[in-house]
Amino acid sequence: MTEIGRSTTAHTIHLSATSAVVLDWAGATDVGLRRAHNEDSYIARAPLFVVADGMGGHSAGDVASDAVVRRLDEAAEDEFFDTDALEEALRLATDDIEIAAVGTELGVGTTVTGAILTRDGDAPYFTIFNVGDSRVYMLDSGKLSQVTVDHSVVQEMVQAGMLHPDDAENHPDSNVITKAIGFGAEPSPDYWRVPARAGLRLLVCSDGLTKELHATAIAAVLVSNPEAQAAATALVTAAVSAGGRDNVTAVVVDVRESSDRDDIEATLPTDQLPRR
Known part of the structure; x- marks a missing residue:
């Protein structure tokens, strides 16, 4: 478990x-109530707000999530970030993970999701990215929306109409993901854009x-x-x-003030929240 950054208020x-x-x-x-180790890692410092959930058992998952957040942290030299720098950092982390995976039977990997602060001229926005089944939500005007879409077997079943969203979390394959950082795969995040408007709250x-x-809770x-x-x-x-059946990590980001432009629109998927 690696924690980078500390609680900060009114950062301009x-x-x-x-x-x-x-x-x-x-x-x-x-760490939760059932796991011996915390294999989650996170970054909470501008311009990176990221959570990685490691997989591989014992300390291997911790190594994978640590590699991702440390490579991202090393790459962030300014208060803004972009997708080219993100993907290069993820490729370097993938190489690190491959070294850690030598001798393991099942391989080592990690999810990663988050928000990177980006700019369009003199207007700020968040680029939301995701690999795996960790998530980013946004709270805007009191309404919670899920921004990311899980890379998981049950999500594919929901999208195909084979499974109701209410039943996804209790499905036997709810822990099976279809994309991760590691396992020899080339990193390929999905992206969304969210204007950094005053009053916005993000949860990673x-x-x-x-x-x-x-979602209601x-x-x-x-x-x-x-x-x-x-x-x-x-x-x-x-x-x-x-229940605490797994490691639990949350990063919260609030936009206090912003000089955003009205012409920067959000790119969000259709509402993915279970109807409860």
Whole structure:
């Protein structure tokens, strides 16, 4: 388990002499009640807000998630980031993971998802990316939406109309993912764009959170905890209390102020939240 960054409030990032974005952020993680090791890792510092959930057993998953967040952290030399730098860091992490996987029978890998702060001229936005079944949500005007789409067997079944979204979390194949960093695969994230508008709240989390808390519970915690650190801690605590079957990690990012442009539109999938 690797934690990079610390809780921060009112961090101002200037895009020009007259344009800026002000952010709060925080992260929290817990090993849960059934695992011996915490194989989640995260970054919570501008311009990277990332969660990686390692796989491989014992300390191997920890090595994989650590490789991803450390390579991303090394690549972020400015307060803005782009997809070229992201993918190069993921390729380097994949090489690191391959070295760690030598001698293992099942291979080593990790999910990774997050939000990177990007700019379009003097307007800020978040590039949301995903590999695996960790997730990014956005809370806007009190409404929670899932931004990312899981790379998983059950998600493919939902999209094909073979499985109702309400039944996905309890399906026997709910832990089977179809894409990861590692296992010899070339990194290929999916991307979405979300304008960094004042009042926006992002949640980046591992599946240890979403397998314990329904969307309605996640929304309630986010709405009732206005401070980023309180929200991240409350979400992790609630997921552990609800069963804690896996490691649990949450990173919360708040946009306090922003000089965004109206012509930057979000690119979001259709609503993926289970109807509960």
